Amino acid sequence: MSIRYIWKQLWRSLNKKTNEAVRLWDDLWFREGSIITGRYRIERKLGMGSYGVAYLCRDVRSGQRCVMKRVTPLRGGTQRAQFIYAKETGMLELLSHPAIPALYSKFRYRNHLCFTMEFMEGKSLDTLLFQEQCTFTERESLLLIRRLLPIVAYMHSVGILHRDINIANVVVEGERVKLIDLGLARELANAESVVEDVLDVEADDPSEKILRRTIHVTSDYYAVGHLLLFLLYSTYDQKEQAPAGADRGWELELTLHPGTKKLLRRLLLTEQPYVNVQDIIIDVNQILLYLKT
Incomplete structure (x- = not known):
């Protein structure tokens, strides 16, 4: 150092x-x-x-x-x-x-x-998960993501990235899902200035932050993947499932439908990334059909 x-x-x-x-x-x-x-x-x-x-x-x-x-x-x-x-x-x-x-x-x-x-009525996922201790099954988690994705699709359709999709910025009111805080939103088509690059992301920032701030649709997809993991982990009991202090990674810790695992890998960029929101919606719909039975 x-x-x-x-x-x-x-x-x-x-x-x-x-x-x-x-x-x-x-x-x-x-x-x-x-x-x-x-x-x-x-x-x-x-x-x-x-x-x-x-x-x-x-x-x-x-x-x-x-x-x-x-x-x-x-x-x-x-x-x-x-x-x-x-x-x-x-x-x-x-x-x-x-x-x-x-x-x-x-x-x-x-x-x-x-x-x-x-003012968007409802409660943030942050509040629901950590203050009210709400839990989400795999199906409930995917349903919530399914309601969020059309909002992301709309933003991308008009050439805007959110770049800060997280549990604090997703608000739930009944079955309605809302997306707030556009402080980091940027145009998809325009290159960012040197000032923006220097002050928003630095070379020594964690790789997760760099991926979230990239001026590309995959930055929003990556954030949706992390959001989905937060929801899925709400039903995970570390004491029962793994030794104290062990971190085996989500693929070993979570019991999920194979389609959900593949969805997460693509969202988190460890397999071929998605290129548009509609493909994500199609895959989520197919998994939900399996989980319904």
Whole structure:
């Protein structure tokens, strides 16, 4: 391990901590009960990530609930914030689908880039799996993926990759599945700038992150494969199935239909990758027919 690498990691960590402190200080202007631009009353903070902070708000004019996002990336400064803001709002303006949030407004508040969008009713898979301890059988897992895939197909049909499909960004309301957070969404057709390449993925990032951020349809398919594994593992009991601390890999740990195993291998790029969503949907439908009997 070189001195240069160590200094790079220390600088990255220090820069991130500094930006986190600034973000928390700025949160004083976005406290619960605050009214932003005289219109959006903040009810609570929904969460924060590498690129911004999201709040549940109520529009005092219409009484409608919405989500307000404040774009404050932990890396890249003002230029990066403007880039991310333009990308995410631009993606939302291009998309029109009942399972994807609609963009409501864009504005700057106290020098913060903000926008509001539709609040998607339901619970994230993250909440269902880890807070409510919900479990999904193999059939239930595939049914949920089957409901998610047409949303991915729609995005790809208009030339957009999501690039961040995960259990926190998939919302379930009854039998309806929704896809939120387009902060990493990018155009399929356009090459990304050097700034984007440097700040979004670095050479020493884990291979999984690099695969998820690739500007190619397989990045979304890879993410769907990992999402499916999360669901399938919800019924797995490690104490009963394997010795403590053993990690045998999903193919040995999970008892699955052969079609589901092949589906996962192709999604996770260990066998011939899928080239379009419709082929994935066809394979999922065929497996579901077998599991129904």
